[in-house]
Amino acid sequence: MLTLLEQVDKGTLWRSHGGIHPPELKTLSSKTTIANFPLASHFIIPIPQVGDSALLRIKKGERVVKGQALTAGTSFAHCAVHAPTSGTITAIEQLPSNHASGLPVLSCVLTADGQDESIETITSDLSTLDNQQILKLIQNAGIAGLGGAAFPTHIKLSPVSDIELVIINGIECEPYITSDDRLMQEYSDEIISGIAIIERLLTPKRIIIAIEDNKPEAIEAMQHSLNRSELSSDNVRITKVPTKYPSGGEKQLIQILTGQEVPSGAIPAQLGMLVQNVATAYAIQDAVINGQPLISRVVTVTGLNCETPGNYWLPIGTQVQHILQTSGFKGDLSQDKIIIGGPMMGHSLPDVTAPVLKGTNCILLPSTEEIAPDQQEMPCIRCGECAVVCPALLLPQQLFWHAQAEEYDKAASFNLHDCIECGCCSYVCPSDIPLVEYYRVAKSALRTQSEEKKQADLAKQRFDARQQRLEDEKLARETKAREAAARRKNSMASADKNVVAEAMARMKAKKAAQSNTADSVAPAPVQDKKAQIAAAIARAKAKKASATTATDHPVGSDDVEVDPIDDKKAKINAAIARAKAKKAQQNNPSAKTSAPDVQVNAVDEKKAKVAAAIARAKAKKQLQADGDKTQEKVLVDNDTALATNTVPNTNKESTETTLAADTKKARIAAAVAKAKAKKQSLTSDDTEATNPNAVANDSSTDPAAESALSPAEIKKARIAAAVAKAKAKKAQAKLEEKE
Amino acid sequence: MSGIVIAVVVLTILALIFGILLGFAAEKFKVEGDPLAEQVEALLPQTQCGQCGYPGCKPYAEAIANGDKINKCPPGGTATMEKIADLVGVDPEPLNATEEIQEKKVAYIREDECIGCTKCIQACPVDAILGSGKLMHTVITDYCTGCDLCVAPCPVDCIDMLPIEQTTKTWNWQLNAIPVKQVQEDPQC
Amino acid sequence: MAFKLASSPHLKVQLQTQSVMRRVILCALPGIAAQYYFFGWGVLIQVLLAIAVALLSESIVLKLRKRPIKPTISDNSAVLTALLIGVSLPSIAPWWIVVIGTLFAIVIVKHLYGGLGQNIFNPAMAAYVMLLISFPVQMTSWSVPLSLAQTPMDLGLTLQAIFGAMTPEQLNIYKLGFDGIAMATPLDTVKTDLSLGLTITESLSKSIFSDGYGVGWFWVNVAYLLGGIAMLKLKVIRWQISVGVIAAIFVCSSFDYLLSPDTHIGPLLQLFSGATMLAAFFIATDPVTAATSVRGRLIFGALIGVLVYVIRTYGGYPDAFAFAVLLANLCAPFIDYYVKPRSYGHRSGN
Incomplete structure (x- = not known):
């Protein structure tokens, strides 16, 4: 029994399950050398990590030069992005992304100045660097996996466990794409020195450079470079892999080269293996030795709709539409797809303004003859071809069955998560079922479900914590109350009751005085703010109330108002009018208003309005509460010192002692109370005719109280009363109307 | 006569044996607690919104286990109701609330309008609102369950329920839902 | 301008x-030709009749189901079903047998279950079983191979026989061999003889076995x-189901034959008589009603073979493919459930 490494040295290959042999069509683009592309005038550089784990280093309008980092982050996962050329940042906004969804992501728009001025690049001598410095260089250069997944390379190169085997992936099994092929042919020395850096960082026992046997030139070039390099040929070998799609998939490649399977849900590092793309190796070399950040990459631009197919060095951030123009796009955007990536796994692009990203290895511009026409989905005939070609050994048709029925749990039980979305199943399906699309939908639904589950668990946890806290607080309060009661009992037993009564009276007087002074001292701005708040409250209430009125929510109880809705409406109208009036007064005196109350307000002071609004709000609250008891409570709450004697009608059972100190506030409140009383009588009285009388009575019982006031205050109170009256009348009118 | 006796004896013995077996099984495989309520609770969305009439999801789950209707959870929607129906073994019933809330929403406070009254903080069942008296409040959107309970108490009506925006990470592959983009021939971006 | 958006690939x-269905139909043509050669016009008339009825009834059902007619009709699956019904019926069965059978297959077994891909039973076989149970006489009146017939039937006579222009007495004449004895299929003959206490050797000496396998049936x-x-x-098709069927029949019959050659027919006769090859390659392999995984299909095929x-x-029946296939159809979901292949990166079966 040979050990794995011995077998690797022998070049043993294993079989991966399934796979297909689609037409390769690589010669379209593989014959010409990698060319440079004319610089675009605009670049769009998505900055996905900003806000998450990174900060933006530049501001709108700032000038940047080529290679300047645009983001900075302290976290280990941060992967920097750089300006691809010199120019000005003209916008930082949400722009369509190079993603199958085309959803906008935060991006910088760089308007190039054409000078292509670069930052100073610091070339380093590898021997003087330690591993941490190399990793830092890689991170700062923003290198991410160039094979398509764009996973930050520095994370991959700092594994927690030992890596025994590094696989350099030069498979490129997708049809059409030749970017790695050309790169290996033209830059094999650089790739090999990149591999040497990886070798130094990870010190694996073996490195395999895997290349498909349909790229003989690349294999030859790499072999020559390898022979020239310092790398020991005992440790590094180039392995030819038979052409089959998808052998370039990480898991499949590991299976082919080592016969081992990456456990579901695990990463290759757990097997002591690591897979890097050849283009990434090149970028590592460029970053570490030349100090060049990752700002451009080789992209295959190909397809029959392209006049000049080939491979190009494209700055990352180049818009696809620029590429279309420069490469002579022959197609019709309304007819033809633009595919980012290969035809098997790439996504069609919803918006050509999207940029080239680090993981963009191909822009495929196929004519309608080249790609599968849109065909109607036919019923599955369970032919099982999909299971035969599935490289992950899944049962695609069972998955489809459940995904179609939206039984995502069941789909998950058939290992949906192990699907690599390679597209083999859709490729062979005789019924033209877009299987992969079903799986993607199912996967995203499952992801949403698990997110929701997590959210629900969190919510439950927080809810329970809150319940516990409230419970604790309640207990604490009760204990405190008990203690206080005990203390009082003690003092009651020992001290004279009169003393207590006196103390209580003193306390009340003090309170009243306090509120007095507070009110009178309160400066104008505070009042102003209060007024605003009151107005806002009134507005909000009105809105809410109208909402409830609109739904015609019945209020059913024995001693409810005859017609609460109408009453409420009246109040709401008044409140709205008031708010409007205020606004009008503040901003535009000529604003049109119609309600009678408004006239009153228009000539009145702000304060009065505030009071009225508060009163109104309170009144409404009371009515909503529908009960004498609540009224009492509210009133008492409002101001204990408030002369309850002025509202005998409302508080029939009131036994509070009257306080002599009569304040402004008290008076306003009195007015309010009057209004309320009125309303109540209005609403609770069966005989409508008595209502005006009642109002009259109410207002006439007050002169005693009013006589002690200044004329201005009397005025205010009167206004409030008038407003209340007006409302009452309105309500009555409505009532009559209704009846 | 003896036949009858034998039958009676045999049946009695059998009854005894099975009785003992059943009793033993009941002891041996005893299930602690009320798993049904817990299972139901696991299905509920945990918004703690109280729209079912119970103070939180757990009490409602217990109520369902005790035979309450299963259609009182609007945030869970029909899907949750069907799952519960499946679990409890009753027929699915249409939701008793109008089912227009399918989009998941979270609360946002318009912060310049907030007066700092703390009423929403008290209303929030999951403590997802941060703030203090007379100071501006804000919603920790990651914790917000979208239960709506904070909207009503706000005296200045400055809380909005906004749908959660879709990102490329949460996109659900609805290709047909991508709006058709009008592309200008203008070379500028 | 609208972009074309589609999910990869x-x-x-x-x-x-x-085209899959069309290829199956084309591959069945040699067998039909052989049947025509040995048994006369009957099979062609039955097949054409069945296809006509199938297309018509499928169109009507699709119309009623408000489904697009053209794409479904043109998938050739109804034609294939009809073809299988046509070749498995006795070639001189009356016309209404094939009409009822095809209607049953298309309308009830296929479309009432939801159309192509949704049916759990093989439509052709379900129809065959239904006919066999409902009309046992007509369904077992096999005509004699032409070379053995007392009076071979030509096209006109066959048409008369099928469309009811012949009295049963007249019909019976054509069921007689040249030795004047009514003949059944080889398997039927053996079965009857065995129940009469004859040995296999004695049974095989009858005229229908003049070429050792039953005249015509071997070549069909x-x-x-x-x-x-x-x-x-x-x-x-993939090899698993057919190989499963053939291997299972071969193993079972070899076992019995070695134990008691007098009461059991040999494995080769089992394989080359009756509907064995037709069923193994054309009927059991219907993917819709079979198991899906590789191992599952082997099991599925073997189950049919054993049954x-x-x-x-x-x-009680001389040939049993229809029953065996239906029973195996019933088991297919269970086979699929228990024979899940091991997915990549998973240890076993889950």
Whole structure:
């Protein structure tokens, strides 16, 4: 029994399950050398990590030069992005992304100045660097996996466990794409020195450079470079892999080269293996030795709709539409797809303004003859071809069955998560079922479900914590109350009751005085703010109330108002009018208003309005509460010192002692109370005719109280009363109307 | 006569044996607690919104286990109701609330309008609102369950329920839902 | 301007259901030709009649179900079903047998279950079983191979027989061999003889076995076998089910034959008589009603083979493919459930 490494040295290959042999069509683009592309005038550089784990280093309008980092982050996962050329940042906004969804992501728009001025690049001598410095260089250069997944390379190169085997992936099994092929042919020395850096960082026992046997030139070039390099040929070998799609998939490649399977849900590092793309190796070399950040990459631009197919060095951030123009796009955007990536796994692009990203290895511009026409989905005939070609050994048709029925749990039980979305199943399906699309939908639904589950668990946890806290607080309060009661009992037993009564009276007087002074001292701005708040409250209430009125929510109880809705409406109208009036007064005196109350307000002071609004709000609250008891409570709450004697009608059972100190506030409140009383009588009285009388009575019982006031205050109170009256009348009118 | 006796004896013995077996099984495989309520609770969305009439999801789950209707959870929607129906073994019933809330929403406070009254903080069942008296409040959107309970108490009506925006990470592959983009021939971006 | 958006992959093989079905039909032609050669016009008339009824009834059902007619009709699946019904009926069965059978297959077994891909039973076999149970007399009146017939039937006579222009007495004449004895299929003959206490050797000496396998039946089976091999070559079917069926019949019959050659017919006779090859390659391989995984299909095929052998040997029917296939159809979901292949990166079975 040979050990794995011995077998690797022998070049043993294993079989991966399934796979297909689609037409390769690589010669379209593989014959010409990698060319440079004319610089675009605009670049769009998505900055996905900003806000998450990174900060933006530049501001709108700032000038940047080529290679300047645009983001900075302290976290280990941060992967920097750089300006691809010199120019000005003209916008930082949400722009369509190079993603199958085309959803906008935060991006910088760089308007190039054409000078292509670069930052100073610091070339380093590898021997003087330690591993941490190399990793830092890689991170700062923003290198991410160039094979398509764009996973930050520095994370991959700092594994927690030992890596025994590094696989350099030069498979490129997708049809059409030749970017790695050309790169290996033209830059094999650089790739090999990149591999040497990886070798130094990870010190694996073996490195395999895997290349498909349909790229003989690349294999030859790499072999020559390898022979020239310092790398020991005992440790590094180039392995030819038979052409089959998808052998370039990480898991499949590991299976082919080592016969081992990456456990579901695990990463290759757990097997002591690591897979890097050849283009990434090149970028590592460029970053570490030349100090060049990752700002451009080789992209295959190909397809029959392209006049000049080939491979190009494209700055990352180049818009696809620029590429279309420069490469002579022959197609019709309304007819033809633009595919980012290969035809098997790439996504069609919803918006050509999207940029080239680090993981963009191909822009495929196929004519309608080249790609599968849109065909109607036919019923599955369970032919099982999909299971035969599935490289992950899944049962695609069972998955489809459940995904179609939206039984995502069941789909998950058939290992949906192990699907690599390679597209083999859709490729062979005789019924033209877009299987992969079903799986993607199912996967995203499952992801949403698990997110929701997590959210629900969190919510439950927080809810329970809150319940516990409230419970604790309640207990604490009760204990405190008990203690206080005990203390009082003690003092009651020992001290004279009169003393207590006196103390209580003193306390009340003090309170009243306090509120007095507070009110009178309160400066104008505070009042102003209060007024605003009151107005806002009134507005909000009105809105809410109208909402409830609109739904015609019945209020059913024995001693409810005859017609609460109408009453409420009246109040709401008044409140709205008031708010409007205020606004009008503040901003535009000529604003049109119609309600009678408004006239009153228009000539009145702000304060009065505030009071009225508060009163109104309170009144409404009371009515909503529908009960004498609540009224009492509210009133008492409002101001204990408030002369309850002025509202005998409302508080029939009131036994509070009257306080002599009569304040402004008290008076306003009195007015309010009057209004309320009125309303109540209005609403609770069966005989409508008595209502005006009642109002009259109410207002006439007050002169005693009013006589002690200044004329201005009397005025205010009167206004409030008038407003209340007006409302009452309105309500009555409505009532009559209704009846 | 003896036949009858034998039958009676045999049946009695059998009854005894099975009785003992059943009793033993009941002891041996005893299930602690009320798993049904817990299972139901696991299905509920945990918004703690109280729209079912119970103070939180757990009490409602217990109520369902005790035979309450299963259609009182609007945030869970029909899907949750069907799952519960499946679990409890009753027929699915249409939701008793109008089912227009399918989009998941979270609360946002318009912060310049907030007066700092703390009423929403008290209303929030999951403590997802941060703030203090007379100071501006804000919603920790990651914790917000979208239960709506904070909207009503706000005296200045400055809380909005906004749908959660879709990102490329949460996109659900609805290709047909991508709006058709009008592309200008203008070379500028 | 609207972009075309689609999920990857953007490439596809251009082998669609329609052409899969067409290839199956083409591969069945040698077998039908052989049947025609040995048994006369009957089989062609039955097949054409069945196809006509199938297309008509499917159109009507699709119309009623408010489904697009053209794409479904043109997938050729109804034609294939009809063809299988046509070749499995006795060639001189009256016309209404094939009409009822085809209607049952298309309307009830296929479309009432939801159309192509949704049916749990093989439509042709379900129809066959229904006919066999409902009309046992007509369904067992096999005509004599032409070379053995007392009076061979030509096209006119066959048409008369099928469309009811012949009295039963007249019809019976054509069921007689040249030795004046009414003949059944080889398997039927053996079964009857065995129940009469004859040995296999005695039974095989009858005229129908004049070429050792039952006149005509051997070559019909060979023709279907060739068609089946062609399908394997064209990758229209996979080998598992057919091999499972054949291997199971072979193993079972060899076992019994070695134990008691007097009361059991040999494995080769089992394989090359009756509907063995037709069923193994054309009927059991219907993907819709079979198991899906590789191992599952082997099991599925073997199950059919064992059932066929058991029913042929111990059951009341001389041939039993229809029953065996239906029973295996019933088991297919369970087979699929328990024979899940191990997915990549998983240890076993889950």
